[in-house]
Amino acid sequence: MIDLRSDTVTRPDDRMREAARDAEVGDDVYREDPTVNELEKRAAEVVGTEAALYVPTGTMGNQVAVHTHTEHGQEVLCERESHVVKWELGGMAQLSGLQVRAIEGDDRGVVSAEQVREGYVAEDLHRPGTGLLTLENTHNSKGGAAIEVERIAETAAAAHDLGVPVHLDGARLFNAAAALGVEASEIVEPVDSAMFSLSKGLGAPVGSMLAGGEAFIERARRGRKLFGGGMRQAGIIAAPALAALENRHRLDEDHENARALAAGLDDIEGLSAAEPETNITLVDCSGTDHTAEEFLGACEGEGVLGVAFGEHVARFCTHWDVGEEEVEEAIAAVERAL
Numbered sequence: 581m582i583d584l585r586s587d588t589v590t591r592p593d594d595r596m597r598e599a600a601r602d603a604e605v606g607d608d609v610y611r612e613d614p615t616v617n618e619l620e621k622r623a624a625e626v627v628g629t630e631a632a633l634y635v636p637t638g639t640m641g642n643q644v645a646v647h648t649h650t651e652h653g654q655e656v657l658c659e660r661e662s663h664v665v666k667w668e669l670g671g672m673a674q675l676s677g678l679q680v681r682a683i684e685g686d687d688r689g690v691v692s693a694e695q696v697r698e699g700y701v702a703e704d705l706h707r708p709g710t711g712l713l714t715l716e717n718t719h720n721s722k723g724g725a726a727i728e729v730e731r732i733a734e735t736a737a738a739a740h741d742l743g744v745p746v747h748l749d750g751a752r753l754f755n756a757a758a759a760l761g762v763e764a765s766e767i768v769e770p771v772d773s774a775m776f777s778l779s780k781g782l783g784a785p786v787g788s789m790l791a792g793g794e795a796f797i798e799r800a801r802r803g804r805k806l807f808g809g810g811m812r813q814a815g816i817i818a819a820p821a822l823a824a825l826e827n828r829h830r831l832d833e834d835h836e837n838a839r840a841l842a843a844g845l846d847d848i849e850g851l852s853a854a855e856p857e858t859n860i861t862l863v864d865c866s867g868t869d870h871t872a873e874e875f876l877g878a879c880e881g882e883g884v885l886g887v888a889f890g891e892h893v894a895r896f897c898t899h900w901d902v903g904e905e906e907v908e909e910a911i912a913a914v915e916r917a918l
């Protein structure tokens with residue numbers, strides 16, 4: 581089976597397994613786990629922030645960030661198709677009592693400075709006030725678009741001018757950096773906090789990081805405890821995550837494979853796939869007279885897995901468990917399926 585459902589499906593390699601076995605550990609709630617402390621220090625260095633916090637999942641990282649930045653009852657400006665809005669169970673409302681004001685970004689999910697100014701709500705007797713702007717890079721639902729540093733900076737500056745902090749959902753931050761040819765720290769520089777996943781393209785078995793200023797991360801640490809994310813001998817999972825953090829320079833390979841996959845699928849009658857910017861290939865199957873679910877069912881029968889991303893759109897994600905050869909096999913399998 582060639583599993584292209586997500587870049588989360590990778591298995592840890594020997595180096596990561598050995599790191600887990602050999603990890604020095606302690607109770608991280610007491611901040612006595614040396615491996616977690618090292619991971620947090622290293623992660624902050626890599627993205628150029630004062631501090632970072634290890635969290636079990638990206639969802640928790642986003643939700644803790646949102647909770648930490650805002651007050652109950654405020655509004656949060658978010659791109660309409662962003663992960664925090666679409667795929668986190670309405671967590672902002674459920675966990676933090678927040679209302680989303682959704683902004684429709686452009687076809688790559690870019691939210692403009694002007695849209696932030698339009699969406700901003702000043703607090704008064706009738707209006708709750710805007711407490712936060714969230715941005716996403718790469719933008720998952722928009723096919724892994726890698727949003728340019730200048731666009732992030734412009735939009736963040738508009739929020740800052742209004743006194744609104746900015747959180748970046750950078751689950752695939754290093755994919756964005758690789759595609760844009762910049763350091764991840766340059767993407768993070770204009771925002772107040774950023775979450776990035778270790779368990780996606782980097783291949784760690786568990787975990788994400790929330791990065792930001794020292795005072796923010798101190799408060800976020802309480803938020804993580806509140807949401808049930810205070811872990812004990814977490815060095816066991818932090819050690820492979822630390823090893824995975826050094827995998828960030830191999831993501832170009834995934835991007836190349838995604839482009840090859842898209843080109844191959846686009847050549848198949850009835851399918852259309854634009855050239856991906858990073859490791860996410862979106863395939864429109866409306867030309868086949870089948871829904872994405874039907875199309876993916878047939879693909880599964882031929883040994884390829886993907887996920888439906890719309891009535892007629894399927895998502896295939898490349899990652900380090902699939903190479904050039906698997907991509908070629910996948911294209912042939914999809915052709916057979918149709």
Ligand SMILES: *Cc1c(COP(=O)(O)O)cnc(C)c1O
Binds near residue numbers: 636637639716718749
């Ligand atoms: C995967 C993802 C998350 C959530 O990460 P989990 O570790 O699965 O909770 C958040 N944002 C984006 C953009 C993602 O792709």
